[in-house]
Amino acid sequence: MSDTPASPTPRAGAAFWAVLRREFAGYFRTPLAYVFLAVFNAFAISLAFFVGNIYEAGVASLDRFFLYHPWLWAFLAPAAGARLWAEERRQGTLELLLTWPVTVWQAALGKFFAAWLFLGCALLITLPMAFTVCYLGDPDVGVIVSGYVGSFLCAGACLGIAAIASALTRSQVIAFVTGFLACFVLVLVGYGVFDELLSGAFASGTVDEIRRLGLWRNLEPFTLGLIDLRPTAYFLTVAFAGLGLSTLIVERR
Amino acid sequence: MALIEVSKLQKSYGAIRAVQSVSFSVDRGEVVGFLGPNGAGKSTTMKLLTGYLRPDAGTAVVAGFDVVENPVAAKAHLGYSPEGAPAYGEMTVREFLRFAAELRGLTDPAQRVADTLKLCRLEEVAGQAVDTLSKGYRMRVGFAQAVIHDPAVLILDEPTDGLDPNQKFEVRRILKDMAARKAVIVSTHILEEIDELCTRVIVIAQGEVRCDESKERFLQRGDDLNQVFRKLTA
Numbered sequence: 254m255s256d257t258p259a260s261p262t263p264r265a266g267a268a269f270w271a272v273l274r275r276e277f278a279g280y281f282r283t284p285l286a287y288v289f290l291a292v293f294n295a296f297a298i299s300l301a302f303f304v305g306n307i308y309e310a311g312v313a314s315l316d317r318f319f320l321y322h323p324w325l326w327a328f329l330a331p332a333a334g335a336r337l338w339a340e341e342r343r344q345g346t347l348e349l350l351l352t353w354p355v356t357v358w359q360a361a362l363g364k365f366f367a368a369w370l371f372l373g374c375a376l377l378i379t380l381p382m383a384f385t386v387c388y389l390g391d392p393d394v395g396v397i398v399s400g401y402v403g404s405f406l407c408a409g410a411c412l413g414i415a416a417i418a419s420a421l422t423r424s425q426v427i428a429f430v431t432g433f434l435a436c437f438v439l440v441l442v443g444y445g446v447f448d449e450l451l452s453g454a455f456a457s458g459t460v461d462e463i464r465r466l467g468l469w470r471n472l473e474p475f476t477l478g479l480i481d482l483r484p485t486a487y488f489l490t491v492a493f494a495g496l497g498l499s500t501l502i503v504e505r506r
Numbered sequence: 507m508a509l510i511e512v513s514k515l516q517k518s519y520g521a522i523r524a525v526q527s528v529s530f531s532v533d534r535g536e537v538v539g540f541l542g543p544n545g546a547g548k549s550t551t552m553k554l555l556t557g558y559l560r561p562d563a564g565t566a567v568v569a570g571f572d573v574v575e576n577p578v579a580a581k582a583h584l585g586y587s588p589e590g591a592p593a594y595g596e597m598t599v600r601e602f603l604r605f606a607a608e609l610r611g612l613t614d615p616a617q618r619v620a621d622t623l624k625l626c627r628l629e630e631v632a633g634q635a636v637d638t639l640s641k642g643y644r645m646r647v648g649f650a651q652a653v654i655h656d657p658a659v660l661i662l663d664e665p666t667d668g669l670d671p672n673q674k675f676e677v678r679r680i681l682k683d684m685a686a687r688k689a690v691i692v693s694t695h696i697l698e699e700i701d702e703l704c705t706r707v708i709v710i711a712q713g714e715v716r717c718d719e720s721k722e723r724f725l726q727r728g729d730d731l732n733q734v735f736r737k738l739t740a
Contacts, residue, residue: 264611267608267609267610267611268609268611270608271605271608271609272609274608275594275597275605279594279596279597282596282597283596344592344593344594344595345588345590345592346592346593346594348553348558348588348592349586349588349592349593349651351557351558352556352557352558352581352584352586352588353581353606353609353610354578354579354581354582354609354610354611355578355581355609356577356578506558506559
């Protein structure tokens with residue numbers, strides 16, 4: 254090594270990409286990732302077939318497939334996001350990572366996008382579903398694409414919530430359970446049973462406003478082929494608010 | 507200007523004052539032994555100096571960069587191995603060091619990793635997951651990530667803790683080889699290490715510096731270092 258210690262101040266991008274690559278590869282280092290992908294795929298498809306009766310409906314469309322995605326993400330985004338910060342705390346590597354020349358924000362962005370990308374992979378694996386529908390009928394491809402876009406955004410929103418849960422604890426189990434419960438509430442908002450409960454307590458205008466906060470309410474337009482500003486903004490707001498809040502929590506340590 | 511300048515650092519955890527007004531500086535070529543009982547504020551001082559914790563008051567400057575005002579530049583000149591040498595256990599040693607090199611934006615990371623594996627005698631376990639390594643190797647991995655960028659300032663929290671005599675000897679040998687070009691702080695519970703490794707001693711107790719002097723002067727305080735230590739930290 255050289256005589257004069259040369260320690261360059263790294264470019265901001267270098268740290269971000271290094272963290273993103275490490276985190277993304279990290280999902281595939283344990284068998285858990287493959288279990289995750291298999292479970293996601295199995296549930297996504299069997300819910301569409303056996304609960305949504307997509308086949309019996311006789312329509313070449315994936316809306317019955319996307320119908321259950323908020324449920325899937327509510328469960329699986331916290332499962333994938335639980336390790337984001339909790340694992341760093343448990344292993345003691347948070348102290349290492351944050352004494353390397355990287356800002357908390359660079360690390361947080363790298364981690365978040367790696368996890369989101371991983372969820373995107375889970376979604377991509379269901380593409381044969383779309384191909385099958387295309388083979389059997391003559392669906393509107395634009396509608397299928399917008400459905401996938403919506404589902405991916407919905408995954409990001411659930412991941413934002415999962416990130417907060419993960420930043421608050423050193424236990425992945427606690428991070429998963431609290432993240433799941435929070436997402437679960439967002440899934441329930443907008444379902445009939447929950448509406449009845451709400452209308453007992455609030456005026457109908459308020460109930461309608463609350464219903465707009467549900468995951469399905471925001472995903473639905475995408476499954477109909479509409480990429481609207483409002484639901485897009487909703488998903489991105491939840492995702493990035495979660496990312497921001499979790500980063501502030503880690504920064505405060 | 508010294509490579510490490512610490513001035514009136516303070517840090518409390520709630521009502522507990524972990525570090526109160528600690529000041530010292532370390533020049534190139536010095537190896538400072540950080541001594542003190544458990545809970546004396548050694549690790550907290552190191553965490554403040556490395557920018558992991560934010561001080562309540564006071565400043566820490568590494569290689570001319572204030573760790574609060576300019577943390578990324580300060581950390582680029584700093585190598586730090588926290589207590590217990592944490593690492594990403596599921597990665598192999600080579601992957602882990604490669605990650606450290608890439609995150610630091612080093613040019614030719616592959617070469618740096620190869621050099622560091624050799625320097626720290628980790629070549630034979632380079633392909634193993636860190637979790638599967640013995641304690642001696644793990645400590646060396648922690649040390650390796652701290653020196654991979656050949657930093658001007660090296661801060662090691664109990665780098666020889668739990669090692670057998672041969673492993674301790676090995677870590678000290680590597681450290682001595684590079685010490686002339688760096689400012690080094692090593693915390694330890696092993697008083698014999700002072701004579702072998704350090705050029706200077708700082709004793710911390712109850713969050714305060716109790717003694718800051720050359721190794722020679724410290725050793726003259728008495729034949730029984732344990733007794734000297736007890737007296738200073740009482």
